Amino acid sequence: MNEGMLGKQYGDGEIICRQGEVGQCMYVVLDGCAQAVSEREGREVVLGRVEAGEVFGEMAIFDKRPRSATVRACGAARVLTLDKRLFLKRVHEDPSFAFGILQKMSERIRHLDAELSRLKQGSGG
Amino acid sequence: MFLEDGARVGIIGGGPAGSMTAFFLLTFAQRADLKLAVDVYEPRDFLEPGPAGCNMCGGIVSEPLVQTLAVEGIRLPPSVVQRGIDSYVLHRGSETVNIATPLSEKRIAALHRGGGPRGFREMQYGGLDGYLLGLARDRGARVIAAKVRQSGRGEDGRPWLGTGKERQTYDLVVGASGVNPGDWSLYENLGFRCRSPRTARTYITEIRLGAEQIGSHFGNAVHIFFDNMPGLDMAAIIPKGEFVTICLLGEGINQELIQAFCDNPAVRACFPPTWDGQAGSCRCFPKINIRPADFPCLGRAVLVGDCGATRLYKDGIGAAYRTAKAAATTAVFSGVSHAAFARHYRPVYRSIIRDNRYGWAIFMIVDLIKKLEPLARGALSMTAKEQSQPESARRMSVVMWDMFTGSAPYRDVFFKTLDPRFWARFMWETARNLRARRPRPPEEA
Numbered sequence: 001m002n003e004g005m006l007g008k009q010y011g012d013g014e015i016i017c018r019q020g021e022v023g024q025c026m027y028v029v030l031d032g033c034a035q036a037v038s039e040r041e042g043r044e045v046v047l048g049r050v051e052a053g054e055v056f057g058e059m060a061i062f063d064k065r066p067r068s069a070t071v072r073a074c075g076a077a078r079v080l081t082l083d084k085r086l087f088l089k090r091v092h093e094d095p096s097f098a099f100g101i102l103q104k105m106s107e108r109i110r111h112l113d114a115e116l117s118r119l120k121q122g123s124g125g
Numbered sequence: 126m127f128l129e130d131g132a133r134v135g136i137i138g139g140g141p142a143g144s145m146t147a148f149f150l151l152t153f154a155q156r157a158d159l160k161l162a163v164d165v166y167e168p169r170d171f172l173e174p175g176p177a178g179c180n181m182c183g184g185i186v187s188e189p190l191v192q193t194l195a196v197e198g199i200r201l202p203p204s205v206v207q208r209g210i211d212s213y214v215l216h217r218g219s220e221t222v223n224i225a226t227p228l229s230e231k232r233i234a235a236l237h238r239g240g241g242p243r244g245f246r247e248m249q250y251g252g253l254d255g256y257l258l259g260l261a262r263d264r265g266a267r268v269i270a271a272k273v274r275q276s277g278r279g280e281d282g283r284p285w286l287g288t289g290k291e292r293q294t295y296d297l298v299v300g301a302s303g304v305n306p307g308d309w310s311l312y313e314n315l316g317f318r319c320r321s322p323r324t325a326r327t328y329i330t331e332i333r334l335g336a337e338q339i340g341s342h343f344g345n346a347v348h349i350f351f352d353n354m355p356g357l358d359m360a361a362i363i364p365k366g367e368f369v370t371i372c373l374l375g376e377g378i379n380q381e382l383i384q385a386f387c388d389n390p391a392v393r394a395c396f397p398p399t400w401d402g403q404a405g406s407c408r409c410f411p412k413i414n415i416r417p418a419d420f421p422c423l424g425r426a427v428l429v430g431d432c433g434a435t436r437l438y439k440d441g442i443g444a445a446y447r448t449a450k451a452a453a454t455t456a457v458f459s460g461v462s463h464a465a466f467a468r469h470y471r472p473v474y475r476s477i478i479r480d481n482r483y484g485w486a487i488f489m490i491v492d493l494i495k496k497l498e499p500l501a502r503g504a505l506s507m508t509a510k511e512q513s514q515p516e517s518a519r520r521m522s523v524v525m526w527d528m529f530t531g532s533a534p535y536r537d538v539f540f541k542t543l544d545p546r547f548w549a550r551f552m553w554e555t556a557r558n559l560r561a562r563r564p565r566p567p568e569e570a
């Protein structure tokens with residue numbers, strides 16, 4: 001059933017999008033998973049995993065800034081590219097189209113809040 | 126007139142439009158903490174092979190729709206998608222031109238709608254319609270395996286649907302019964318006093334070649350035939366898993382035209398020599414909507430998908446998605462009155478109709494180009510040359526791609542053709558072809 005696979009196949013560790021690039025699209029993981037890493041002063045920090053069904057790379061579309069992280073395949077992964085223009089057009093016609101992404105973003109903010117309060121507690125602040 | 130907790134919705138038809146309406150109604154209702162009971166009436170068993178289990182169609186899910194569904198959380202699985210399409214091949218006479226997808230990525234799906242062609246018992250793939258109906262069922266829709274035979278309105282104005290055995294009253298009825306067979310009296314009884322959609326006859330046959338032969342002869346490309354055949358607006362061969370689908374659209378489809386197409390040397394050249402030019406074991410002549418119903422909504426009743434309006438010859442499943450979602454959004458968030466549908470649903474419906482006007486204009490231009498040999502050759506050679514050029518310089522290829530794949534609204538395609546650089550290049554290529562083909566004067570002795 002290989003012919004029926006949509007999107008593009010990435011091998012383990014292969015880079016899907018790179019930190020600092022200008023983003024003209026976003027992605028959805030169709031199969032497998034990917035890992036988001038941030039590079040700072042030569043060191044890599046793992047930010048999290050993107051599982052099948054999840055969208056990533058959307059921040060560059062909303063804030064028009066370079067990509068904040070590098071995303072690479074974690075094992076074999078199949079990824080579909082989503083056109084920026086199509087996405088923006090659909091959201092313009094039908095705002096509920098962005099609901100799933102907003103839901104995911106709010107989940108990430110909750111996670112970050114929890115992480116931040118843990119760090120603040122740890123540093124005795 | 127709003128849907129309250131416990132409100133009931135009846136949907137006539139569980140094709141893509143009906144299933145997606147149910148899916149979005151229940152998704153939005155969950156988000157808004159509203160309890161809805163949604164019944165989908167669908168007499169077909171989509172697991173059954175042959176026409177009985179199939180809403181006959183070419184089986185292409187367009188590039189924008191694959192992406193859109195993925196964002197909606199609907200990832201078409203490889204158990205449904207039989208082939209990811211990565212290019213289109215244009216044929217005219219012995220010439221062929223390959224147009225690859227912009228990202229060299231498979232973003233178009235080729236699939237069957239039902240349980241597969243007649244006589245095909247090895248169920249390797251599921252069809253799209255069964256998959257979408259399954260999603261609606263998972264969201265909580267009740268699927269009633271029966272045909273709606275009667276309809277009407279009660280004294281309080283609420284619509285009812287009857288299957289012969291029982292009759293159910295609803296707060297909203299959604300017409301999603303397509304145009305095959307297209308029993309318009311159901312909608313007249315609900316109060317729709319407008320023209321039903323106009324349809325044209327089309328042709329589909331499924332030819333079994335086996336995955337290996339399909340891979341070597343057709344690859345992952347849809348083959349489009351650009352020859353001048355009066356009465357034929359679109360002719361495509363679509364590779365699937367074990368079968369290829371021949372799909373002919375136009376207002377003059379008849380047995381003679383079908384045979385002429387199958388005997389066309391360019392068509393025969395695509396197939397292995399063992400193919401005898403005959404239809405496969407499964408063939409059908411479904412109707413296609415070529416002019417919409419004038420009026421898509423009343424209080425507590427709305428038409429979605431093919432039984433209302435669809436895109437001309439392209440991406441009908443995409444139009445089903447758009448109308449289904451717009452109807453569901455209106456019903457849950459703005460109510461089910463005539464005014465609510467007129468305000469929030471009709472603009473989406475009308476945008477499809479408006480876009481089709483550009484579609485008709487484009488098909489007329491394409492028809493003219495197909496008739497005039499030098500123009501047709503100019504268009505093909507321009508497309509061929511652009512394949513080695515950067516994306517931004519590809520003008521004809523983008524027009525051809527958007528036109529044949531249904532990837533962009535017809536309006537966008539139309540305006541792309543108004544670019545003076547497009548015409549300058551097109552005319553240049555046409556003139557070059559004319560010069561190259563002019564017979565040389567006999568050499569003097």
Ligand SMILES: Cc1cc2nc3c(=O)[nH]c(=O)nc-3n(C[C@H](O)[C@H](O)[C@H](O)COP(=O)(O)OP(=O)(O)OC[C@H]3O[C@@H](n4cnc5c(N)ncnc54)[C@H](O)[C@@H]3O)c2cc1C
Pocket residue numbers: 137138139140141142143166167168169180181182183184185186187271272273274301302303304305306307308327328329372373374411412413429430431432435439440441442443445
């Ligand atoms: C030859 C051809 C090729 C096509 N190729 C493509 C293509 O490649 N890609 C694409 O996107 N579109 C294509 N289309 C268009 C596409 O098929 C339609 O736009 C799409 O099927 C519309 O979906 P729908 O749900 O509105 O209608 P349908 O798919 O027709 O579904 C209607 C459903 O309603 C049910 N029904 C009917 N009457 C009743 C009743 N009284 N009670 C209960 N249920 C009922 C039927 O059983 C059926 O399941 C093609 C069409 C044709 C004719």
